Amino acid sequence: MPEHETPERKCILSAEHGARDDLIRLALGPDGDVLPDLGAKAPGRGAWVTPDRRLIEAAVAKGKLRGALLRAFKGATIKVPDDLVQRIEAGLQRRALDRLGLELRTGNLMLGSDRILDKIRAGRVHLLLHAADASADGRGKLDQKLRVSEMGESVVLPVGRSELSVALGRENVVHAALCDRAAATRVAAAVSRWRAFCGTNDDGADGEHGSAAER
Known part of the structure; x- marks a missing residue:
């Protein structure tokens, strides 16, 4: 092959x-x-x-x-x-959140809407992530800027800010972004399989600019 x-x-x-x-x-x-x-x-x-x-x-x-x-x-x-189905879902969630935690520890995952917005404007964001309970206004503002930048992908995670914050060891994590292309590809792969299992890959949340792996 x-x-x-x-x-x-x-x-x-x-x-x-x-x-x-x-x-x-x-x-x-x-x-x-x-x-x-x-x-x-x-x-x-x-x-x-x-x-x-x-x-x-x-x-x-x-x-x-x-x-x-x-x-x-x-x-x-x-x-x-x-509980096989529940074990699969829990495992996919754990792997995706563990990957996010690893990228945070290595400095690849960026938190905070203001910092993320600056990187989007600079055309640096390859993957933008939102907690499931992020406000429509907060999501919309970042997603609109990402569309203007003509790069990157926007994804809504299957968990809310509470679970996301606990997983990352930070308070009130609502939005996250990756500016490193390889890191974005790693996270996108883990998140995509998790979202596919949960039935959220076709919910219209993704950006319109292709996957992180394509950029």
Whole structure:
């Protein structure tokens, strides 16, 4: 496979192919428990599913997920936890917020609407993030300036300012931004999979200027 090509995997539920990093890997624990392997690092055979909560919940309710997993794991004895969907969502949230925390500690994540606005005006912002409960006025002001700058992407996170503030160890975090392109790409990847699972990737919150990875 050429180096520039992204490895693909097939969803065991929809049979559709997607980029490996966009899907969710399920793996077997030591006792046969089916567990989310969000870093795709667990040993042994894995099963891949589309990051779509409704798809997975429907498959669980109809018994389709268990059948698909039995085929994927070649008839191994498996146990599907009742809270598998909740574990996936919690894991995706943790990975995205941990990534934000890491970028903050390394100086790549910028907080504060005034500082962010200055960087947007300078054409420096590659990714703009809003807490789910950010005011319409606050979001609108920053998003409008981002559109004028003709670069970057605006995303609303699936959590409010309280959870975001706790995750970052700061008070009243409502808006955040990344000016480093590589950091923006890393955060965008983690956030996109999380939002896709929660069903918010198509809510019209994203900017109109392409993904951070494209800039």
